[in-house]
Amino acid sequence: MSPTRPDPLKAPDRPYLALGLEGSANKLGAGIIQHLPNDEVNVLSNVRHTYITPPGEGFLPRDTALHHRQWALTVIKDAIEKAGVQMRDLDCICYTKGPGMGAPLQSVAVVARTLSLLYKKPLVGVNHCVGHIEMGRQITGASNPIVLYVSGGNTQVIAYSQQRYRIFGETLDIAVGNCLDRFARVIGLSNDPSPGYNIELMARTGGKDGRRPLRLVPLPYATKGMDVNLSGILTMAETLTMDPRFRANPTEEELRDEGMDIFTPADLCFSLQETVFAMLVEITERAMAHVGSKEVLIVGGVGCNERLQEMMGIMAGERGGNVFATDERFCIDNGIMIAQAGLLSYRMGFRTALEESTCTQRFRTDEVHVSWRA
Known part of the structure; x- marks a missing residue:
């Protein structure tokens, strides 16, 4: 070289x-x-x-x-x-x-x-x-942002300094994309175009049970300073699919009866996204505060997720900042x-x-x- x-x-x-x-x-x-x-x-x-x-x-x-x-x-x-x-x-x-x-x-x-x-x-x-x-x-024009890199194999919060991309925080076990993909396979979602996208779709629309508001099921929230743990959340979500209250294919009656303490695949997709993305927003905000940045750039395959972009946008907006992201092409x-x-x-x-x-x-x-x- x-x-x-x-x-x-x-x-x-x-x-x-x-x-x-x-x-x-x-x-x-x-x-x-x-x-x-x-x-x-x-x-x-x-x-x-x-x-x-x-x-x-x-x-x-x-x-x-x-x-x-x-x-x-x-x-x-x-x-x-x-x-x-x-x-x-x-x-x-x-x-x-x-x-x-x-x-x-x-x-x-x-x-x-x-x-x-x-x-x-x-x-x-x-x-x-x-x-x-x-x-x-290049695509977004972000000048010197905090970077949230989220993909199937990587989860990192990054900032540039002295000709290096410095890692401020990262996953301590599995990546966020791996976490979402593996849960999608547990509940039998298609891999086309990707399991993570189909989780996003379920969390956004409610799937077949979209006739009632989605339920937020409690999952472990595991930030460790600037790092995150995701394997425990995945294990808990997988375990909940064997819970007696879980309904893979809820009936009309079960969906209508608000007194029934049930949850569905769409509820778990929604809960998994909300919990994991909240953790990522938290550590990204800490990095922004540390370096005094007003910009966040989200990259990697999970960066296409509109809910992640929305949550990050709320946080950045409260700090007077902006979020930059690209579409699935990039x-x-x-x-x-x-x-x-x-x-x-x-x-x-x-x-x-x-x-x-x-x-x-x-x-x-x-x-x-x-x-x-x-």
């Missing part, structure tokens, strides 16, 4: 193009981004294909890696065609170095190395979390976020040597030298 320049990023002296490849979990993405001399950034293409399992099942690393290998050429060709460029036009090929699931990461790293050798293009290994942050900053894992963070690194002189173009399941956000920020 070549050393980075100490000076902050300057406007490019010519157009730059990068291909980004993402495959740290069940989403395979390829995107092409362009940086222009006027500091304009163009998303030329952003293609994604998701490995979806049957209801009640998660995705195994081996099967997910097979999916990525089978779809890699199709997704990359589609991204190139939609961008209207050729492989020879690229300045660099960026890929997710980590964190993530080992086998899927390796599959995408092999594809990136192969393309690098075939077309003689330099490689740039990218931290998945930093990719989310940089794409979020919140959910995608190739363009890897292209963006990788191209920023490339323009600062960073390269990943072929013999070092490995991947890792553990790659902390604060390990990355953010050389492109002053």
Whole structure:
């Protein structure tokens, strides 16, 4: 790896193009981004294909890696065609170095190395979390926000300082996306388009029992200073599905009778979201107070959740601040976020040597030298 320049990023002296490849979990993405001399950034293409399992099942690393290998050429060709460029036009090929699931990461790293050798293009290994942050900053225009990074594998509260993204708080066990996804599978919700989205839908509409107000079922509230525990909440929610008061398919009479002490899958989805999101809002507000920030940027797949955005907006509004978030094109894992963070690194002189173009399941956000920020 070549050393980075100490000076902050300057406007490019010519157009730059990068291909980004993402495959740290069940989403395979390829995107092409362009940086222009006027500091304009163009998303030329952003293609994604998701490995979806049957209801009640998660995705195994081996099967997910097979999916990525089978779809890699199709997704990359589609991204190139939609961008209207050729492989020879690229300045660099960026890929997710980590964190993530080992086998899927390796599959995408092999594809990136192969393309690098075939077309003689330099490689740039990218931290998945930093990719989310940089794409979020680019799309929303947030200048120096507190970042809440919430996804299937990560839950962190982050702030920038001295060319590092510093972690102020995080989950001590499982990530918020993992918590929601696992509960969705327990109650048999579909994995299409994602279990977390279907939990959000149930919590918003009430599902089949939307004819009565949803009930807030008490769940453990577990903040530990700036950190959170989520495994206990998940265990309690799962245990409640075996409670005699739980009704998987309530009758009309049960729904109408307010005296009946029952709760439904929709009640538990609603309660799980409200409790977990309240914890995340709390630790984010503490970070805002500590650094004096008025901005919150929500990134990661769970960042698409409208209820989380709403709750965070209430808190930020009370502090005279703002919340920034993107839609599913950029919140959910995608190739363009890897292209963006990788191209920023490339323009600062960073390269990943072929013999070092490995991947890792553990790659902390604060390990990355953010050389492109002053």
